[in-house]
Amino acid sequence: xxxxxxxxxxxxxxxxxxxxxxxxxxxxxxxxxxxxxxxxxxxxxxxxxxxxxxxxxxxxxxxxxxxxxxxxxxxxxxxxxxxxxxxxxxxxxxxxxxxxxxxxxxxxxxxxxxxxxxxxxxxxxxxxxxxxxxxxxxxxxxxxxxxxxxxxxxxxxxxxxxxxxxxxxxxxxxxxxxxxxxxxxxxxxxxxxxxxxxxxxxxxxxxxxxxxxxxxxxxxxxxxxx
Numbered sequence: 001x002x003x004x005x006x007x008x009x010x011x012x013x014x015x016x017x018x019x020x021x022x023x024x025x026x027x028x029x030x031x032x033x034x035x036x037x038x039x040x041x042x043x044x045x046x047x048x049x050x051x052x053x054x055x056x057x058x059x060x061x062x063x064x065x066x067x068x069x070x071x072x073x074x075x076x077x078x079x080x081x082x083x084x085x086x087x088x089x090x091x092x093x094x095x096x097x098x099x100x101x102x103x104x105x106x107x108x109x110x111x112x113x114x115x116x117x118x119x120x121x122x123x124x125x126x127x128x129x130x131x132x133x134x135x136x137x138x139x140x141x142x143x144x145x146x147x148x149x150x151x152x153x154x155x156x157x158x159x160x161x162x163x164x165x166x167x168x169x170x171x172x173x174x175x176x177x178x179x180x181x182x183x184x185x186x187x188x189x190x191x192x193x194x195x196x197x198x199x200x201x202x203x204x205x206x207x208x209x210x211x212x213x214x215x216x217x218x219x220x221x222x223x224x225x226x
Contacts, residue, residue, distance in 0.1 A: 007052040039063025073099040174221035
């Protein structure tokens with residue numbers, strides 16, 4: 001099994017029920033979704049971290065999604081997808097004029113949205129080469145690991161351990177599975193303590209004392225992420 005692209009997505013949608021539905025669907029695709037419901041809240045939050053895609057409603061109670069897109073374009077070329085009932089030709093031309101990459105008119109199918117998101121991300125951040133989860137980024141081509149944009153120096157074993165956990169995101173990985181996959185299970189000097197020690201070292205290097213990334217499932221093993 002290889003990595004899937006896990007993107008960090010910013011969602012600005014004032015309809016909280018629709019926002020929740022979109023978030024659930026995209027999180028099932030292994031994406032991280034940061035949802036906000038208004039223009040001013042979006043302005044305060046969007047610079048707090050790096051995003052791979054912006055999904056923006058246009059008509060907001062306290063502002064306008066097009067104006068927010070203009071703000072994004074002042075500093076970044078991150079793709080923007082408008083979610084809007086304003087789907088006339090003139091509205092669409094105006095949206096493309098402020099820098100959006102695509103439109104999806106309301107009401108829309110969640111499955112159509114998922115496919116559009118997948119297509120945009122494949123085009124812009126690549127397919128099966130990079131993954132992002134919260135503040136962690138792994139470039140599998142370069143075997144490069146970044147935390148908060150800073151390079152994390154891992155040993156070959158630590159890198160393989162992290163990669164195996166990410167590949168199995170959503171599943172509990174037992175110590176026996178890790179020994180079989182990453183070490184010689186028949187080796188005379190390999191035991192479960194080897195796994196525990198390497199997990200501890202990996203957590204230290206990722207500053208993961210709160211287990212945001214590598215989570216212990218007591219009595220069973222480990223899992224990656226929430």
